[in-house]
Amino acid sequence: MLPHQPVVRFRVGLPIALLTCTQEPTLMADFGFDFTDEEYDEPVVASSDNAGNSDEQPSDDSPVDTRSITVASDATPSPTSLTSLSSEVLVNSIEDASPKVLEAVLPNQFDEGDLTPIERLCIRSQSSLPFLRVWAAREIKNVLHSSPVADILTTIFPVAFQLSMDKAESDDASPTNGSLENPITHSLFHDWLETMLLDPSVIVVNGVQAALVELGHTMEFDLYHTEVIHHTILRLVKSVIKSRPPSIDILTDNILSAAFLNSNSELEDKALRRKLMALKLIRALVQKFGSGLKPAVFVPTIEKTAQDPSFEVRRDTAFTLGELSYALSYDLVLEGIFPIFQNLIQDTNWQVRHAAAHIALPKLATVLTGSQWASPQITVGPGRALHTGPNGPSHPGNASLPAGQSPHLPPPAPPVAAKVWAQIIERLLGSREVSYPVQTSVFEVIGQLMVAFQHMDKVKEILVRYYLSVVESAVDQDVVTTPELIFQCAYNFPAMLFIMGVSRWDELADAYLALTKFDHFEVRKTLAHSLHEVAKLLGPEFGEQYHEKVFGYFLVDLDEIQLAVVAHLTDFLDCLYPVARERCLPQILEVFQHEGNNWRARETMAQQLAPLCRLYPERTVVRHLLPLAVHWAKDQVAAVRAAAASAFPVIFDMTKEDPGLQVQFFESIIQFRAATTFRARLFFIQICEALLTQQVDATDFEQFFLPSLLALANDKVSNVRIAVARTLKRLLPAQTAMSAEPTEDTKSRSSST
Template sequence: MSDLDFTEFDADGLSALEKIYLFSRSHAGFHRVFIVHALPRYLDVDHVTPAEAVEYVLPLLNGLALDEDEAVKEALAAELLPIVWWFITHCRLVEEDFSTPQQDTILEQLAEQSPELAGVTPIPVQAFTPILGTLLLSQNTLVGGPARHAVVQLLKRIRHAEEREDGHPVTLPTDNERPEPDYAVGLLGPPERHLFEHEIVHSVVIGMGRLDMPDVDDGPLSNISTPRSQGGHHETHIEHHPHSGHDMRPATPPIPADAPDSTTAGSTPLAAPSSTPDSYFPVMPVAPHGTPAPSPSASPRRKPSDLPEQRDATSPMADEDDISEEAAVGRLSSMSLMAAVTASGTLKEETKTAFVTEVERVGRDPVYWVRREAAFAVGALAKVVPDELVISSLLPLFESLYQDPIWHVRHSVLFALPAILSRLPPNRRRSLALDVILPLSSDESPTVRSAVLEALGEVMHTFIDLEDGPPRELLDMFIGVRGGGAEAATVIQPDASSTIQSPISASSRTSYNPGAEPQTDVDIYDDPARPLVCAFNFPAVALTLGRSRWPELRNLYLTLSQSSSFKVRLTLAASLGEIAKIIGPTNAREDLMDVWRASISADDTEVRLKATECAAVFVRALAPPEQVAALGEIEVGVTSGKLRGWREREEVMKSLASFLDISGCEDILRRLLMQGLGDRVSAIREAAVSATPAFVKAWRYMPRLITGLREGIRALAHSDSYRERTTFVTCEQAVLVSTESDFVLFDEGFWDILSHLSRDPIVDVRIRVARLLVTISTDHVNDAPIMARALTLAERLEQDSSQDVRAFARSIRSRSESVAPRSPWEMEAPKSAITFSRPPPLAPS
């Protein structure tokens, strides 16, 4: 097998199991990447039995998790969710961990104790713990990120299965999520789900943070391999050994020669200090409690030989340092995963308590970047745990973190502040907000000061339920009023003695101070990002203060509206609708109409698009006179060509139906609809066609309006442009499949026009007519007068030169001759103006 050329390998003659084994042991990395991506299909479709998968495939997964090629681990992390789900649903999870020599004996004992296990392949519940741990601890974000996602999704699927089985309402997805499908659970019954969830929560999520604790030494996580434990810093390269024959014994995991050097947590929005010494793991020798250490640097993948000074890995001190560093990375990864799992909303009450206990412990870690990650977990947990846990456990930890001597930690605390405040009683909420925001607004770190400004809107929004609103000091800071608490704030100075001493070169050691950051004289009121941040937070602050306090924000809003910054104008345009709803018609007329006009006619395409996207909300929030004026601005933009981007015009067409109950603008709406139906862009025409049934329904009993609409649509049928003639047919079809079908069917002019178009010189028009007749005959097969009209037109179309037209026409006659149950293709009426389908099969006669 050592001489086997996989590029000429005839894999078609092998079983799925043989393919899995041979490709996973290939010398070529792309073969191993291929088999990892193909593994879910091989397991699910190609009939690999659970017994074979446990005996042969599972050991290969352990080797692939330790592969020297980062691309292989990236592929495994990406496919981890379907692979793990297949194993736990096709095998019976058991607590016992059995080794190969004793497997048969243990299986017999299990079968005797539990007869239902006979013939079922058991798998230890901790089988995937080392694989998950190894991938989660990777500093490569393309490995750690997907691995975190897999853990979160596994827990969500388990919770979804429990809700479905218990008959409880399934947790609804958020706005950005798709509904969770009902995945087959197979052998994953309630006891097995409890076992697996407990293993994931306690051995993976929490266990990663306890790699240096005695109770983990003999647990599943003791098998986790990290770059240091793999010898990633050694120069020697151990090749991927060839194997002979078709031996199915698991491979010895390869030892990587190099390792990625990337971020450790992918969840933190803050990069590591740029002055951090470039090393695979941060150098962290033994230090007193409370002493921080540098964070892992975000740098390209490097070989050990490229690193600065390397320590002798054989010395006892180096071993201790390695263990300490790996344990710190484990605590960081644990906090990152804990925040992700918490945010997914899949926690049981006992899990929440366990997480809080672990965050309390890790939140006082001597390594500052571990504390930084713990702050994010505090914010996630504060949203879901009971109030008593927030006050008794999370609040004391939060108070220690916001006074941390390292600016990175103080920065991350600001992201957790709104979640903490929302769970506190009013008086405590007010005092904590001032205690945190005022000092940090004048922090020595410009990054912290900017973060205060970014968090200010969300912090103020936590006071929305209080009659007097947010503290005056916070409102003045948002508006930009200097003085008061901001000037009197105490600047937090870092403790220089807390900086850890690193055994790297003296020059690097003296140049790095994680508690310090290049300082600037620009305060929070002169921050260049202030206009954009205020524009982004404006809806939240306006909603918090309410309509009655709009005058306090008016000057700031008008100042922002005059900004020359593209991003500020874009943000204001996107929020026009929500601001108008909050401040009411009168204030909107005085302060927003000019901003609306400037946005809808702006030179920047993105600004115009945002204005049209919020047009439906904005116009409906105005008083009737301003509603007509705003719609007039839209009509001018469409007809004059100012809305020259097709997406802008499409958004206008999509919003037309929402304006139909506004009186006084009917003529404007009709002209806009006809403009859309005649547009040269198909997406705009389709949006206009979709709005047509709403117009018919709203105006059907208003003779003047419905007559004007009908005449406008009929004019399309007589147009010289075949595109407009097809648009007419599609409009009529859209009305036919709505609740207003009789409006079309009982109109004599409709049948005359349809007869005329059945002889159209353009085949696409005739195909549209034939498909429209299919729709009519499908829905009215028992209506003799209508079917007679349809058959008359179908007879002519049966003689058409186009085979597609003839096929549609013949299906109409077949249906009339034998009123049979409709087939699935007949049940689905075409609704798109640009959708063409193959001719239908003949209905059974």
């Protein structure tokens, strides 16, 4: 264990549940140790004879073997021995210590029957043994729920404060001295909370932050606003403004200037951490509660941090603007947040501009253009229409509001002129922007921006122009210097097509074909994943000219790109005319029949069999796809066989009307029933289970499959018999439901009665 872990566990252990105990330790294994006899130097506790003849107490300075403690059945561990152990080992290993052991740990101070939970908490929090103070920290949460408010203020809070300040780094920690008689003051509590928020440990900070957010669900609104928002979060920034560190100019001629400058640096570092923590908490609260928090109170703070001399504070302010824009009222976003954003977008530091462009720009554009409530229809094919907006199809450019946050009322007219937005986009993508990461961040959210500016033709055309220019310049280059930009263009292509519409496909067609042949693997892979989305948007009319061509490119590409297409194969084929599907089938079969060592690839292909069968005629399915299902049914990997089993119920249902095809189907599966390998017989049972899962007609199942299934009930392999029993158990509910349905005879008898 690292030396600093006990301290972190003291501070973060406050909300952890009570450490329960179960058994008196009589052997060394009870303490979580497992050493051989050769590893022992000497026993820590003497034999009972020696122990009875010696009154000498062990010295605190005497060496103790920290690896082990040997406890006889009638002996108890000494405090010195326990002190030498690791705190984590003792907390996690000593369970339900008997009164004798506890008396040894806390001599003359512990009586299980006489102490209340609060008294026990106070005593253990004062122990010189670190593991008992860890126990006290973990017990605080349970004691809080069962204690009156007066005891919480006068006793438990001081104990928690004292444990949070615990500095024990090793096992020789001395007991903490602190009075538990005086109640904790309001100011002291907030000082303690602030100390925890600024703790160097990320674990502690995240725990306290999560606790502050969760308080919003239990505390009254006014109390939460006062104690958490004003006295905790905003206080982090206000106290920095009120207590400025001494100026460097004043200390220049001072003899102790070096010491003062060092102190000044520490104060500035602490002030920076306070501001960053305040902004982090604001984002967490706004994400959780949205407009219900009344976040207008944060705007003055944001205005101050946006002008902070530290670029880290201005950068985190830009992060916060995006979250606030969804929660604030429309007028406040326009008059308070947008001017701050305009200043940050022109900041001298590229990290600030990057945060403003990547996080704040798309969210502010979504709010101020009203695109979160507008959802126009865009025609993507004959008889087809898609909607933009929060509930539209899933693609990179689909801007949606966070859960729990109400949309703004639509403005009567766009208050921010298109000219202003155009200047912002030109500023970020034009020659004035010298930072490559900033330009890349805009292309990363270009799909969201297209949705936001769908009614502003001037801004939309600027985005399209830069988008096409990046792709064209990359095609003309022998060595691409901007691969990340090209990747973002490929990733956001469905969103660009979605907003521009099929009518402007001619402008995007050349760029799309160029991207599909791009040298960089990541570009082709993301386009392969979105091929079915592009096919949905364009419709089947463009199938022969574009869809089949690109589909063919990707099927002869690398294995990962092939799998990206296969994962959405049926979605893609569903967008083609039946004739086009027939033309694609040979290429599909060639990929499916390719034997590879990647069983996950075979599983993905086998999962596509069932939906693929529904897209082709019965004879095509029996001739080409049924042999594939039989082939994968013999795969060495169980997951592949299970995926292939789902195709057989579909094929059985398709062949019921054609006796000739049904004969071919049964000839294919009967081999599994009479196979000599138990794995094949298990697969026949899997087919029966798949038939029941897909609710095949019960009469058909009893006629064609049940006799063979029952014959396997006496199989010599126990796994086969177990699988039969499991399948028959699934069959019983179906039989019960059938018997519950009244037949014609029962109806006639009941009517005559």
